[in-house]
Amino acid sequence: MERDAAVVDVDTAFVLRSLFGEAEAEQVEANRRAARQCEFLAEVLAHARAHPDLYVDTISNRPAAALMPLGGEAELAVRCAVLEASSRLRMSEQHVRTWASLAEQARSELPRLWQSALDGFISIEHVKAAQSQLTLFAEHADQVAGFDEILRDVAMGATVATTRRQARRVADRLLSPTRTQRHAAAFARRRVYVDTAPDGMSWLCALIPTVTAHGIDRSLTRTVKNMPLDELDGRTHSQARADVFAGLLGGVGTPHGVKTKVLVTIPFDRLAQAAQASVRNRPGAGVSNSGGFGADLNATPLVPGLGSIDDATARQLFLDAGAFTRVITDPVSGVVLDMDRRSRRATAAQRDWLALAHGTCVRDGCERLAIDADIDHWCAYHGPNRGVTDIVNLDPLCDPDHALKDTTKLEHHRRDDGAVEVSFPSGHRTTNPFDGMHERVEAVLARGATATRDAPPF
Numbered sequence: 001m002e003r004d005a006a007v008v009d010v011d012t013a014f015v016l017r018s019l020f021g022e023a024e025a026e027q028v029e030a031n032r033r034a035a036r037q038c039e040f041l042a043e044v045l046a047h048a049r050a051h052p053d054l055y056v057d058t059i060s061n062r063p064a065a066a067l068m069p070l071g072g073e074a075e076l077a078v079r080c081a082v083l084e085a086s087s088r089l090r091m092s093e094q095h096v097r098t099w100a101s102l103a104e105q106a107r108s109e110l111p112r113l114w115q116s117a118l119d120g121f122i123s124i125e126h127v128k129a130a131q132s133q134l135t136l137f138a139e140h141a142d143q144v145a146g147f148d149e150i151l152r153d154v155a156m157g158a159t160v161a162t163t164r165r166q167a168r169r170v171a172d173r174l175l176s177p178t179r180t181q182r183h184a185a186a187f188a189r190r191r192v193y194v195d196t197a198p199d200g201m202s203w204l205c206a207l208i209p210t211v212t213a214h215g216i217d218r219s220l221t222r223t224v225k226n227m228p229l230d231e232l233d234g235r236t237h238s239q240a241r242a243d244v245f246a247g248l249l250g251g252v253g254t255p256h257g258v259k260t261k262v263l264v265t266i267p268f269d270r271l272a273q274a275a276q277a278s279v280r281n282r283p284g285a286g287v288s289n290s291g292g293f294g295a296d297l298n299a300t301p302l303v304p305g306l307g308s309i310d311d312a313t314a315r316q317l318f319l320d321a322g323a324f325t326r327v328i329t330d331p332v333s334g335v336v337l338d339m340d341r342r343s344r345r346a347t348a349a350q351r352d353w354l355a356l357a358h359g360t361c362v363r364d365g366c367e368r369l370a371i372d373a374d375i376d377h378w379c380a381y382h383g384p385n386r387g388v389t390d391i392v393n394l395d396p397l398c399d400p401d402h403a404l405k406d407t408t409k410l411e412h413h414r415r416d417d418g419a420v421e422v423s424f425p426s427g428h429r430t431t432n433p434f435d436g437m438h439e440r441v442e443a444v445l446a447r448g449a450t451a452t453r454d455a456p457p458f
Contacts, residue, residue, distance in 0.1 A: 028120035035117040035124060038103035041085060045100045048074075048081035054425055055080035055408050079400060080408055083422070087365060087430040102128060109134060109144055112152040126155040129164035133171040135185070143174045204249075220244055346375040346394055354396045361398040362420045363412075364430035370396035376405065378414055395420065 048054060052073040085096045106114040106127050113130055116122045130151040137144050150170050155163045195203040206213075224232075224240040232240055346354075355371040362370075373396035377389065395414070397405060405412050411423040421430045 027123075030120075031117060031123050032120035035103070035114070035120075035127075038099045038124065039107075039118075041096055041100040042103040042107075044085060045078050045081055045097075046104075048077040050074075052077035055410065057409055076404070076408060080404060080410055080424070083401075083404065083410075084424045084426065084428055087422070088428060090433075092367070099124075102131065105134070106131060110148045110151070112148045113155060116152055116156060122155045123160065125160045126163050129160055130155065130167045132164070133167045136171050136175055140175055147171065147174055216245075346389055350389075350391060350394060351375060353391060354394060358396050358418065360396075361401055362395045362418060363397065363401045364419055364421050364432055366398060366401060368398035368400075373398045374402040376402055 055077040056073045082093050082096050085091070086093045089096070091099075102124065103114075106117070110127065110130060113122070113127055117124060117127050130147075133147070134144070137147065147170060151163065151167055154166045154170075158166065189207065190209070191207050195205060197203055220241045223244050224237055227240065235243065351371075354375065355369070355373075358370045360366055360370055361368045361373050376395045376397040378393050378395055395418075397420075404410050409425050413421050413423065415421060415432070417432065417435075419432050421432070423429045
């Protein structure tokens with residue numbers, strides 16, 4: 001019996017070692033593939049930069065100087081290449097640029113570390129952890145080789161978090177500037193950014209000095225701690241801290257408080273006859289939400305660019321708003337009624353409608369908000385086939401995409417769903433990632449309802 005147990009123990013240990021071996025082999029291969037993809041992206045952008053004629057007609061269609069980005073035709077070609085890579089690889093444009101920049105910088109400044117990534121022994125995140133300290137070496141290039149050598153050895157046997165921590169320590173030991181001087185440089189990079197979270201929430205993040213950050217944290221704690229119980233109104237300590245923080249940043253109770261603008265949608269058949277007579281005729285075609293589920297404006301409250309919100313939030317926005325704008329919609333389709341305009345510049349109401357209907361820039365895959373976009377005439381306002389300034393001829397295009405439409409060889413095609421797909425000189429075309437999403441969701445819901453109805457009673 002004891003011998004059999006020993007045999008079983010040996011067998012299970014062998015299986016466990018084999019499983020770990022397979023996992024390690026897969027990790028090495030994944031690291032190798034990620035590093036190579038970064039290099040390929042860097043080479044794509046470098047090739048576009050060296051051959052701008054791939055994307056930009058440099059002779060017959062030279063763009064106006066006002067539309068030419070800093071860096072000229074080469075930078076315009078890089079923008080096109082980033083857009084095509086984003087569409088092909090299903091990555092964000094920022095992700096494409098980040099990975100390409102990572103490979104380009106690591107190859108030239110951290111060659112040992114980068115070779116370890118290409119060999120699969122460390123991950124891209126290890127390289128990024130070391131790369132984050134390179135800005136400190138701007139005036140001490142002679143120390144970068146030593147930093148690269150040390151961090152390569154550290155990363156080979158450490159987690160990403162440990163590598164990041166050790167990278168800071170190694171940089172401290174190698175650099176002569178004092179912590180005060182480096183803090184001054186870091187202070188110049190302070191910023192704020194918003195990261196969208198599920199269920200109608202977002203993280204508001206700010207890069208600020210540590211002393212200030214902890215001071216704000218302590219101030220919030222003291223403020224909430226000294227609140228009377230009736231002011232807490234059943235909120236937890238964390239909830240009250242978040243509310244106080246939002247109130248301070250939003251300027252609650254001050255002349256600079258955040259103003260809410262509400263777009264109220266009203267189906268046409270809800271208007272009195274006299275009001276109906278004042279509404280212009282509907283355009284021949286409507287505009288649908290390029291977000292994929294369709295702009296059913298008669299069915300759900302919407303936040304432009306983010307999608308539907310819950311009824312309670314919508315009611316609170318309406319109560320908080322000092323004014324609101326009416327949008328008259330078709331009672332069946334939810335399409336807005338015509339907002340005709342005879343001048344080139346879109347009205348504020350038209351801009352509001354386009355932001356509400358599309359949410360984001362109409363180009364496939366673009367996540368930039370329509371509320372901040374340029375308003376593009378699909379049929380050009382100037383030219384032999386002059387297009388009018390009304391809803392059916394207007395699209396929200398973010399500034400980068402608007403520039404590419406007017407100045408490059410990229411071909412833009414408007415689809416029936418209101419979104420714009422792009423054809424590249426290489427033959428690639430963007431696609432709508434939300435195509436058929438509404439039907440697929442309805443089918444899943446229908447299957448769930450059928451399964452529930454047909455389930456036997458127990």
